[in-house]
Amino acid sequence: MKELYSAHPVMKDHPFGFLLAVILIAAFGLGLIILLIWHINNKSTKLVITEADVLYEQGLLSKERSELSIKSIRTVRVKQSFLNRIFGTGTVELYTAGDNPEIVAKGLPDPNTVRDIIKAND
Numbered sequence: 001m002k003e004l005y006s007a008h009p010v011m012k013d014h015p016f017g018f019l020l021a022v023i024l025i026a027a028f029g030l031g032l033i034i035l036l037i038w039h040i041n042n043k044s045t046k047l048v049i050t051e052a053d054v055l056y057e058q059g060l061l062s063k064e065r066s067e068l069s070i071k072s073i074r075t076v077r078v079k080q081s082f083l084n085r086i087f088g089t090g091t092v093e094l095y096t097a098g099d100n101p102e103i104v105a106k107g108l109p110d111p112n113t114v115r116d117i118i119k120a121n122d
Helices: 015-027 030-043 082-087 111-120
Strands: 003-007 045-050 053-058 064-069 075-079 089-095 103-109
Touching: 003 111, 015 030, 030 045, 045 103, 045 111, 053 103, 075 111, 082 089, 089 111, 103 111
Parallel strands: none
Antiparallel strands: 003 045, 045 053, 053 064, 075 089, 089 103
């Protein structure tokens, strides 16, 4: 299957946390450990959209994987704060049936692209 979108959360989703970690690098070196843990957490989460499915995978050593058919997705909600809009990131929530989202992917780059791809393949 052809991948239409594939992304990990980005660190610029929390710019103040990033700046604080950089300041802590200069002050105590502790910021380097914080940035390393943050980077590993981001790289252990991935959202992939193919022509027929949405796959959301979390975890480094133990994995949790959610898979939804694009045809079963009823609602795509994109949440972006003011800073998220400036940096081009946001949260994507995917709903099938019911009141709770099946997938919540935070910190994704270009979240509106995710919505557009899902709606175009619906």
